[in-house]
Amino acid sequence: MIRWVLVIFLAVIVFSSALPWLEKLGIGRLPGDVRFRLFGKTFSLPFASTILISTVVFLLARFL
Template structure:
């Protein structure tokens, strides 16, 4: 369980770091991607984009396994 929480946290950090590039290709503006300001900093939680990228990765892994 802890391992999955760490993986999800790292995935969110990675997507947050790639935020500018992902917005250019259309990710980051999906319904379910949250932006808010907290203590003067803008935070971005890309929940819908994470789910979409996970599905794409799962499909790629399934076809590569053939």
Template structure:
């Protein structure tokens, strides 16, 4: 279980770093993606985008 939490955390960090590029492609605006301002900084929590991208990646790896 700890391994899955670590994978989800790393995926969230990776997607948040790539959020400007992904936002131009349409990700980050799905229902379930949260964006808020706290302590003078914009925070993105792309939960739905993370699930969608991990589903697509898992489909690709299963097909290969």
């Protein structure tokens, strides 16, 4: 259980840093993604995008 929490946490960090490039593809603006402004900075937590990309990677790994 702790391993999955750590993997999801790391995926959120990676996708948050890659979000400007992924937004051009439409990822990062899904209904489950959270954005908020704090002290003039915009923070993004792409939960739905992380789940979507993880599912796609899982399915690719499963069928390859």
